[in-house]
Amino acid sequence: MMTGSFSAEHRQKDIMALTNPMNPVNPMPMGPWKITVYDQEYFQGKRMEFTACCQNIMECGMENIRSLKVECGAWVGYEHSSFCGQQFVLEKGDYPRFEAYSGSNSYRIERMISFRPICSASHKESRMTIYEKENMIGRQFEMCDDYPSLQAMGWFNNEVGSMHIQSGAFVCYQFPGYRGHQYIMECDCHGGEYKCYREFGSHAQTPQIQSIRRIQH
Amino acid sequence: MMTGSFSAEHRQKDIMALTNPMNPVNPMPMGPWKITVYDQEYFQGKRMEFTACCQNIMECGMENIRSLKVECGAWVGYEHSSFCGQQFVLEKGDYPRFEAYSGSNSYRIERMISFRPICSASHKESRMTIYEKENMIGRQFEMCDDYPSLQAMGWFNNEVGSMHIQSGAFVCYQFPGYRGHQYIMECDCHGGEYKCYREFGSHAQTPQIQSIRRIQH
Secondary structure, three states: OOOOOHHHHHHHHHHHHHHOOOOOOOOOOOOOOEEEEEEEHHHEEEEEEEOOOEOOHHHHOOOOOOEEEEEEOOEEEEEEHHHEEEEEEEOOEEEOOHHHHHOOOOOOOOOOOEEEEOOOOOOOOOEEEEEEEHHHEEEEEEEOOOEOOOOOOOOOOOEOOEEEEEEOEEEEEEEOOOEEEEEEEEOOOHHHEEOOHHHOOOOOOOOEOOEEEEOOO | OOOOOHHHHHHHHHHHHHHOOOOOOOOOOOOOOEEEEEEEHHHEEEEEEEOOOEOOHHHHOOOOOOEEEEEEOOEEEEEEHHHEEEEEEEOOEEEOOHHHHHOOOOOOOOOOOEEEEOOOOOOOOOEEEEEEEHHHEEEEEEEOOOEOOOOOOOOOOOEOOEEEEEEOEEEEEEEOOOEEEEEEEEOOOHHHEEOOHHHOOOOOOOOEOOEEEEOOO
16 A cells, blocks of 8 residues: 555655765665645645755745645654754644644744655664663663553653664654654664764753654655 | 552452442453642642542642653543543653643643543553444454554545444544544443544544554553
8 A cells, every 4th residue: 555666666765865965875765755835724825845855944935834744754844944953753644733743842833944754764673772871871671662651661760861773763752642842763863873862852951751652654 | 560569450450440430341451550640730739649530630629730640550631520521641651741741732721630540551452443434334444553644554544434442442643643632442432432533532523533553551
């Protein structure tokens, strides 16, 4: 039930490899990717389609993104240009309003200015290790499933000191049940190593992580 | 790494069977359950512990719940008394503010007045079938995993007409990536049958469902 034939996907992979500066050496691309963004809610107003990353939607003549449809692949949206600020994981489906893609955060930013494909996302083959302390030391746990509550699976507190993504991509959340700040973790960024919470994302202020799941492509 | 010995769990099951009116014939209780609620943010103010359902927190002398900790089991919180209104799935962990348990909704209610254990929750043994149309007809798909995007797994649009929970419990969401309105679906409520979207929950206004996952106990 996947879209596109093998050869079409293969061409798309070649295109992505050439056009996606975030992912120059992705060993296992899973294309194709397609996202359609709108400057008004409910898929109204100005409309643009993308098959690769966008560093600043304002440079494309769009002031902000107020609704979007992911048609192929998994993406990450960012609050600011150049892939900075709050992160929003975007999987296939319809997002008619800001609330549909922002998640639950303490401050309600209503901006998504840049976005890019998550090239290593693989729902079937994602594997990571979480560690109690920074620099991959202390207690550890290996994960290859989705965990809406790390504490329910036996993790000892509400923090993760560091992590190593061996394959695929995960999204980590501040609160249980996939709520709060989101941190996208990929095997092909930082060599898959996130040595302290400051490397989780430019918006990370604490090592608090209470749920983790694979990203679906 | 589970808390409590077998015999302690067993006693708790007996207690739950006697004290939980929401679940008189649960065939496979998974206790114990424990939730601590506070009337101020960050686990401050008045504090109360519960091991069974609470139909109206105001009758316990608490005006509202502004933070909570789930210590054992999976729970569902409700906007209104008597288990009505918006639903919030609550798995083990710390929820320091309203945003931590509400999820992303278009209207920001800040009320949680009743709650109860999800007795059938089982991360390992949950199985359900979703159907295209009301009354379990049309295209169907059997699920026993977590799906942050139904469309990425091959489902044909952003709606689910009806569903049947064969075992365990699931939470369905309006938007991809576990966002938007939440609907808790249990094998031991309605005989596990949800024949149209009006049975999804008292707050359901459309059959729009774009992500579904098991509930973790």
